[in-house]
Amino acid sequence: MQIHRIRHARGFTVLPNALLQDRRLSYTARGLLADLLSRPDGWREDGRHMADTSPQGRLAVAKALRELTAFGYYRVERVRRPDGTFVSETHVYDIPQVGPGAVRPGSGRSTAGSRDAHPVKDRGKEPTLPAQRTASPDPGGQRDVASPPPSPALTEAAAVLHQVTAAEPRLRLGAAEALTLAPLAAPWLERGLGPRDLSFALLGGLPERVHSATAFLRDRLTRKLPPEPVAVPPPPRRYECPGCARPTPHEGTCRTCAGADAPPPDAVDERARTAARGRALARAALNGHRPGQLTGARA
Structure with a gap:
């Protein structure tokens, strides 16, 4: 969104951003408040006249006035005159006046000895725009410090x-x-x-x-933020024996090709004797002799 502004010389109203961006208020209430604050001090206008001159109608204007009253921007007081009659005075504020410690600014009329009164606009001078904020070099200073730009x-x-x-x-x-x-x-x-x-x-x-x-x-x-992905360890690396191409758990020649799995000589002789005896028993069985007879004959 791009904002386009021009420099105004007359016929404008300065309003705080906190008022225009108060999300507690509806857009109708904020627009009505801006309209009321743009009027000069002493302006007379009741809710019915505002509703009749607005496309929203009386219900929308009445609801907006209730919102402004609830959040301290609009207040109606009954004041007793010296002659005993009562009149209603309407007060409109550009900052919310809610709570016992709220400070209510004075009206637009210049009052002698009133330090909190707003000065009356000088019709003979050209109004000036508020100065731009500058960053304070002292972190502990009391001047308005501009917020740093957001990170990329x-x-x-x-x-x-x-x-x-x-x-x-x-x-x-x-x-x-x-x-x-x-x-x-x-x-x-x-x-x-x-x-x-x-x-x-x-x-x-x-x-x-x-x-x-x-x-x-x-x-x-x-x-709904998903959990952080769990790091899955990579699968173990597979090696192959350069001699027989068998998979090995480590790099290099397997035990068979390296000769580490070769049986000792005594085991080879025992295997040979066992094989010869097995062949003799099988041959005797084929010839009809029992194993005991073959053993006794040899004995």
Whole structure:
């Protein structure tokens, strides 16, 4: 996504990014809040008039006002006048005012002795854009320090997440959200898994409504991460005897070709005597003599 901006000289409103990127609010509530903050101090407009001039209608505007009230951006107070009558005063904030320790900024009117009041715009001067942040050379300094650029591995992981979730409207991510989830997607790429594997893991069996794409993807990236592949040892190397080509457990000549398996001379003589006796017994059996008779005759 590429952002194109121009330098504005007049007719613009500066808003904090935390307000525009508050995922607790719906897009309708954020747009209504931006519209209210763009009005000058003292502007009179009620919810019905805002609903009548909006394509969303009264129900959508009323729901957006309830969201802004719940998260501290919008507040209506009843104030008693000196004559005893009551009036409603509406306060709109660009930072949430929730909790007992919340600091409520002053209105746009310049008040004598009020240090927290916003200064009134000088109609005779050209407004200037906020200065760019610069990295502080002192790590312990109090100045705003720009965050370091992401590593190439995280950049690649964020790009893969964009590629996988672009086709699913319920899981579309912004650049900041993709970089937040990049550390969870990087192990998938390190284990040899690609966009196809991530698509099967992240897009399969989606619920009808996804309230938070970031939380949903964080859960699936963590829970469905495949285990690390187990290193399989290579098979043992097979050797062959150069003399007879028989397989051997080690390199070199086998025992038979080396003569290590040759029987001793006494064993050879014993084998010869056993073979001669066996032949004599077989011959006697063929001639009709019993082994005992042959033995007695010889004796």
